[in-house]
Amino acid sequence: MKKIAGIFSGQGSQYVGMAKGLTEQFSAASKLFAQADAILGYSLSSICFDGPMDILKQTRYTQPALFVHEMALLAAAENRLQFDATAGHSLGEYSAICAAGGLTFEHALRLVALRGELMYAAGESMPGTMAAIVGLDDDTVRRLCAEISDDKAVVVPANFNSPGQIVISGSADMVRQSLDTFKQAGAKMAKELPVSGAFHSPLMKPAQERLAEAITATPFSDTAIDVYTNVTALPTRRASELRQLLIEQVCAPVLWTQSLINMAADGITTFIEIGPGKVLQGLVKRTVEAEILGYDTEKDIQQLLA
Numbered sequence: 001m002k003k004i005a006g007i008f009s010g011q012g013s014q015y016v017g018m019a020k021g022l023t024e025q026f027s028a029a030s031k032l033f034a035q036a037d038a039i040l041g042y043s044l045s046s047i048c049f050d051g052p053m054d055i056l057k058q059t060r061y062t063q064p065a066l067f068v069h070e071m072a073l074l075a076a077a078e079n080r081l082q083f084d085a086t087a088g089h090s091l092g093e094y095s096a097i098c099a100a101g102g103l104t105f106e107h108a109l110r111l112v113a114l115r116g117e118l119m120y121a122a123g124e125s126m127p128g129t130m131a132a133i134v135g136l137d138d139d140t141v142r143r144l145c146a147e148i149s150d151d152k153a154v155v156v157p158a159n160f161n162s163p164g165q166i167v168i169s170g171s172a173d174m175v176r177q178s179l180d181t182f183k184q185a186g187a188k189m190a191k192e193l194p195v196s197g198a199f200h201s202p203l204m205k206p207a208q209e210r211l212a213e214a215i216t217a218t219p220f221s222d223t224a225i226d227v228y229t230n231v232t233a234l235p236t237r238r239a240s241e242l243r244q245l246l247i248e249q250v251c252a253p254v255l256w257t258q259s260l261i262n263m264a265a266d267g268i269t270t271f272i273e274i275g276p277g278k279v280l281q282g283l284v285k286r287t288v289e290a291e292i293l294g295y296d297t298e299k300d301i302q303q304l305l306a
Contacts, residue, residue: 004085005084008086009279022069022298026301028075032072040113058120059116071095071098073296081272083272084225087229089254090200094246103221111214124197125206128172128197130168131190136186145178153171155174160255169199175198176192216247228262230249230259233258277296
């Protein structure tokens, strides 16, 4: 039997012009962006549609932009996209919970906007960075990070994206100095990423503490379908667990590889990426055997509805 998971893109997938055609062709998408602009108090739609990229790529704008785009795609799809489970990569977890019925659009957007602001501020106050490590296994990366880190500076695994593709995160100087160590250990690539902070590392602790207050005060509902979370890579439907794991997620690594493996083991046969680009589709392809689809533009939705 065909079982479908909706997977939601995270930061790094954004592009100028995202959702522009979608809002021009579908009133449901247009209404959602208008609602988002009103909630946020600034024109997120113009940042998405017109850029410039220097603004769109700032974490405080990127995060709400991705979330609203993903929700607009679902709204335009008119209930044609039905999932047996959901998961989201980092920021995408908010979309996954929202799509599963665990958060309302407005509550999720307010949390996402705050998360973006707090993570941006944390990156400004504590210089950190991230780097992609390709060609080493999970345990080797964990071991090297532990050996590199000391009392003053930290390097940790941040995203386990697919087998042999891991992102590390931590103190800016220490991450840059560590790249040769990973290459000497056999990494095919060890390259710094263009990010504004050390996401999914202890350097995000100030952001986590402030976000925890807001998450705790936000109403969550139990979901009707399983949500596979970044922190555990396991499914849950419980509101209390989703709330707690969103708090932990800010500083914890994203267990995406294990989430995909667990979903496949639990009978998911089709993965549908909702959001800009095809990053998650590539990660699925490198991790499990499955049918892979994606929805990003108005043309994708028009084909779905045809």
